Amino acid sequence: MIDVEEALARMADGIALLKDQRPVMIGIHTGGVWVAERLHHRLGLADALGTLDISFYRDDFSRVGMNPQVKTSQLPVSLEGRHIVLVDDVLHTGRTIRAALNEIFDFARPASISLAVLIVRDGRELPIQPDVVGAAIALRPGEHLKLTGPNPLGIKIMEKAE
Amino acid sequence: MITDIQVDDHGRHRHFLTTEGLSAKAIGEILDTAESFISVGEREIKKVPLLRGKTIVNLFFEASTRTRTTFEIAGKRLSADIININTSVSATQKGESLLDTVRNLEAMHTDLFVVRHPVSGAADLIARSVPNHVHVVNAGDGRHAHPTQGLLDMFTIRRYKGGFANLKVAIVGDVLHSRVARSQIHALTALGTGEVRVIGPRSLLPFAVESLGAKSYTTMAEGLAGVDVIIMLRLQFERMSGALIPSAHEYFSLYGLTPERLALADPEAIVMHPGPMNRGLEIASEVADGPQSVILPQVTFGIAVRMAILARLAGAAGTETKSP
Numbered sequence: 001m002i003d004v005e006e007a008l009a010r011m012a013d014g015i016a017l018l019k020d021q022r023p024v025m026i027g028i029h030t031g032g033v034w035v036a037e038r039l040h041h042r043l044g045l046a047d048a049l050g051t052l053d054i055s056f057y058r059d060d061f062s063r064v065g066m067n068p069q070v071k072t073s074q075l076p077v078s079l080e081g082r083h084i085v086l087v088d089d090v091l092h093t094g095r096t097i098r099a100a101l102n103e104i105f106d107f108a109r110p111a112s113i114s115l116a117v118l119i120v121r122d123g124r125e126l127p128i129q130p131d132v133v134g135a136a137i138a139l140r141p142g143e144h145l146k147l148t149g150p151n152p153l154g155i156k157i158m159e160k161a162e
Numbered sequence: 163m164i165t166d167i168q169v170d171d172h173g174r175h176r177h178f179l180t181t182e183g184l185s186a187k188a189i190g191e192i193l194d195t196a197e198s199f200i201s202v203g204e205r206e207i208k209k210v211p212l213l214r215g216k217t218i219v220n221l222f223f224e225a226s227t228r229t230r231t232t233f234e235i236a237g238k239r240l241s242a243d244i245i246n247i248n249t250s251v252s253a254t255q256k257g258e259s260l261l262d263t264v265r266n267l268e269a270m271h272t273d274l275f276v277v278r279h280p281v282s283g284a285a286d287l288i289a290r291s292v293p294n295h296v297h298v299v300n301a302g303d304g305r306h307a308h309p310t311q312g313l314l315d316m317f318t319i320r321r322y323k324g325g326f327a328n329l330k331v332a333i334v335g336d337v338l339h340s341r342v343a344r345s346q347i348h349a350l351t352a353l354g355t356g357e358v359r360v361i362g363p364r365s366l367l368p369f370a371v372e373s374l375g376a377k378s379y380t381t382m383a384e385g386l387a388g389v390d391v392i393i394m395l396r397l398q399f400e401r402m403s404g405a406l407i408p409s410a411h412e413y414f415s416l417y418g419l420t421p422e423r424l425a426l427a428d429p430e431a432i433v434m435h436p437g438p439m440n441r442g443l444e445i446a447s448e449v450a451d452g453p454q455s456v457i458l459p460q461v462t463f464g465i466a467v468r469m470a471i472l473a474r475l476a477g478a479a480g481t482e483t484k485s486p
Contacts, residue, residue, distance in 0.1 A: 053198065056210035056473075065174065065477030068191035070198040106207040 004153045007118050007134030008035070012042050014132035015116055019043075021083035023114070026050035028100050029071050031089030031147035035118045038153065039087060048076040052086075057099035079108035085132075089147040091117040094128035119145060119155065167289050177289040178471050179300045180307040181348040189349060193317050195470035196463070202239060203465060213242035213476050216273040221264070222301070223249040223279040228437050228461060229301050229311070233276050236468035242274075242476075264288050268296060274476060275299070282306035282341075297475040305341050305401065311436050312345030314467040316353065318460050319391055322432050326353040332385055332427075333376070334361045335395035335417060335444050338368050338406075342436045343395055351375040361385035362417060365406045382417060386426040394419055394435045394445050410443050419445045424454065432456045 015023070024047050027036025033051050040049045053071040058064075086100060097115060104110065116132035121139055139145070139157065148154040168183070170176045175188075202210055218237045222230055230246065237244040247267075258266075264275065274297040277285045282304030289298040302308040316326075323329055331350055337343045337360045350358045351374065358376040360367055371378050379385030386392065397413065407413045424433065433445075433455045441447050450457060 056198075056202070056212050061212055061477055066195060066473050068195065070195050072198050072201050074201075102211070106209070107205060 002119060002135045002137060002155050004118070004134075004155055008038055008042070008153070011035075011116055011118065011132050011134045012039055015039060015043060015085055018083065018085065018114060021112075022046065023083045023085045024050060024077055024079060024110075025085045025087060026052055026075065026100075026104070028086070028088045028096060029053045031118075031149070032087050034147065034150040034153060035089050036087035037150065039116075050075040050077070050079075052100050052103055054096060054099040054103055057103045059095055059099065073103065075107055079104065079110045081109070081111050084110045084113045085116050086113055087116050089118050090145045091115070091120045091128075091130050092123050092144075094124050094126035097128045098126055118147070121145060167286070175474050177285075177298045177300075178309055178475060179285050179289060179298065181309045181312045181345045181352070182307070184349065184352055186352050186354065189313065189316060189353060192313060192467070192470045192474060193320055195473065196317055196466040199239075199466040199469040199473075200463070202469075203462070209239050209241055211241045212473055213237065213240040216240075216242040216476055217271060218242045218244045218274045218276060218472070219267050219272045220244060220246045220276045220301075221267070221278070222247065223260075223277075223284070224302065226278055226301070228464070229278065229308075232461065232464040233299075233301060233310075233468050233472075236465050236472055239465070240469055240472055240476075242472070260284065260287070261291050264291065268292060272296065274472065276301050278302045280304055299471060299475065302341055305339055305344075307345050308341040308436075309345045310464070310468055310471055311342050312349045313471070314460060314464040315342075315346055315393065315434060315436070316349050317463045317467050318434060318456055319432075321459075321463065322456060323390060326350065326355040328356050329391060330357040330359065330389040330428075331355055331391040331393065332359040332361055332379075332389040333393045333395065334382070334385070334419065336366045336397050337362055337371065337395065338366045339398040339401040340395045343393075344374075346393065347371075347374045347376050359385050359389065363407065363413075382419075382423050383426065386423055389427045390431055392419065392424070392427055392431055392433050394433065394439070396436070396438060396440060397444055414443055417444065418442070419449050421446065421448050421452070424449055424452075434460055437461070 025036055025040050025045055027033035036049055052073045055067045055070045114131040117130045118134040120130055120133050120136045142160045143157055146156045146158050168177050168179050220230055220233055234244050276299045277288055278301040284303045285298055285300035300309055333343050359379055360371050360376045361379045367378050435457045439445055
């Protein structure tokens with residue numbers, strides 16, 4: 001089983017290497033924000049944490065419709081020309097990250113974006129890979145990961161409902 | 163019943179025709195989504211790709227600036243393509259029937275119609291005739307309903323007052339001819355508003371207004387006492403047949419919202435008006451431009467609320483179930 005605290009520590013070490021770039025950290029709702037809050041606090045980053053809700057940028061909108069619980073994307077500092085660390089809980093298909101990249105570019109043109117994820121799993125559908133990884137896992141068909149939190153953060157392997 | 167065609171078998175909104183029968187939960191979801199769209203309007207790039215590739219036709223058989231423009235902006239901020247059709251330049255003047263006009267626009271692969279029409283039930287009629295994947299939004303039909311205005315007013319009240327349970331809301335003026343008032347009353351009741359009042363001369367209040375859950379008052383002194391929200395309505399001369407009010411001057415002297423009358427309400431009361439307003443007829447300029455007026459924020463909020471409604475409909479097209 002994955003040790004979440006150990007994975008967070010590994011992520012923090014990876015992001016610490018980027019510190020010279022004075023990165024702006026952005027978490028993706030909901031699990032990514034929980035992870036980002038922990039890292040942001042741990043690393044003592046100067047700029048406030050940003051949050052992103054990618055509901056308006058999803059590629060499956062016309063199939064699944066509007067998520068009634070959309071949260072607001074809040075980016076407290078200007079991203080123009082900045083180095084960004086984008087944080088999510090699980091990297092699976094890569095579609096969430098694709099949506100997040102599009103949304104970020106609607107705010108500004110950053111200097112660079114690095115991707116940091118707590119857990120990377122198999123099943124990529126897009127050419128998107130993480131720069132910083134907490135832990136890696138391979139799942140059997142029909143299994144998926146669910147982050148529980150925010151306090152304490154935990155991870156569960158679930159059987160798909162259908 | 164209109165509510166039957168508004169929602170599909172899975173409880174999703176296919177059309178948006180009336181606030182009658184909407185649940186507090188559905189209204190809450192729309193207002194929450196609108197809240198997120200407010201921030202989109204404040205970005206450098208005021209656009210999200212949600213309705214990219216969709217075609218929306220604004221089909222207006224009645225004059226409108228605010229509603230048509232805010233629908234147009236709402237659609238554009240969602241990245242849809244919007245076409246405006248006004249009756250003065252349309253084929254209906256050449257004798258084409260309403261449904262023929264709609265069928266022709268449908269043949270051009272329209273995904274969503276926003277319809278305003280002087281006849282009550284027009285949007286409903288169109289909603290019944292369009293194929294499954296096409297959506298209809300009522301932007302005002304005769305005296306019947308103006309549901310997007312109703313919800314943007316709820317959004318405005320929630321923004322300034324936080325909730326509805328402890329509020330006294332007064333709707334003032336030409337309630338009889340007002341589709342806005344009807345849509346507001348249904349939404350206010352669904353949201354569990356403490357007290358809904360209508361104020362106006364007997365000749366401009368509908369007979370059965372009490373059955374909608376509103377108390378009626380014929381004097382401003384009684385009706386405005388202690389209210390938290392005042393919604394002024396426009397006198398709709400174009401819908402009046404015969405002399406329902408003695409004169410504009412006398413109407414203002416009895417029912418115009420002046421600073422003195424505003425003082426009867428709660429000191430924190432907000433003043434709303436769906437527009438277009440007749441200054442000096444139903445509302446004094448000092449009040450319309452005063453610190454308690456939220457008439458211009460209503461317009462801004464209207465864009466976000468219409469975005470939320472368009473997104474809710476256009477996302478309900480598929481029949482597939484949600485996958486993680």
